[in-house]
Amino acid sequence: MDVWRDADDPDLVAAVAGGHVGALAELYARHEPWLAVRLHHRCNDREVVADVVQDTFVAVWRSADRFRGEGEVAAWVWGIAIHQLVGRLRRRRPAEPVAEPSARWSTQHSAEEAVLEGIEYGDLGRALAGLSPELRAVLQATVLDGLSAREAGRLLGISEVTVRTRRHRARQRLRLLLTQGNPT
Known part of the structure; x- marks a missing residue:
């Protein structure tokens, strides 16, 4: 990881795209703290936030070759994280249909979760x-x-x-x- 400490974020993403696990570890060390805090503001479930953070960095690993270098790496990572969070919250929905959607949202999801789904879909x-x-x-x-x-x-x-x-x-x-x- 010390090899990557002085690299800037775009260079780290390029290295991740090349399969360098140490570069991913450095990206994780730099971005996980603020990412976890920001996700926690959107979802109060610490377990879900921890899973979303992990899923985000798995997605970073898998999609690093698609980073176009437009904008900041942090904004790109945040975009991935929000998609992961919305997907995770969507999977938490009850499988059976509910007659009154507003009742489902009031008992199963926060208003912010509903807004996130509206933004996504x-x-x-x-x-x-x-x-x-x-x-x-x-x-x-x-x-x-x-x-x-x-x-x-x-x-x-x-x-x-x-x-x-x-x-x-x-x-x-x-x-x-x-x-x-x-x-x-």
Whole structure:
């Protein structure tokens, strides 16, 4: 792992894509602490969070060759983690149909879990998919993750002013996509 300590995140992902387990261990050491905390804000079940963190890094191992180098590695890892969390929460649903969906959600899922599923699979998810990766990353960081413009800028490697500009453009585009359907 010491060999990888001085490597930057994109170089680590490239090394992971080449099969270097030590590079994955270094990525894990750098990103697991904040990832676990952020996931815990979305799901109060520590066991689920621990499983999602592990699943996230397995997915990083398997998909490192698909990292395009656009944006920060941390944002890419977070995107994988959210997909893992939504998938995990979806699998927790009861198998039998429930007559009243609102009753199911109130007893089985938190409101935040319902929102995450809506983001992934509903109209909002389709509209978010219609945004450029840059706009989507800013919305994800500032709206979904609750980061300030300054924090999002650090995470994404852009200025705070750029974050605010992209957030404004993303909201305008989302409004258009949600009111007129998804014209992408």
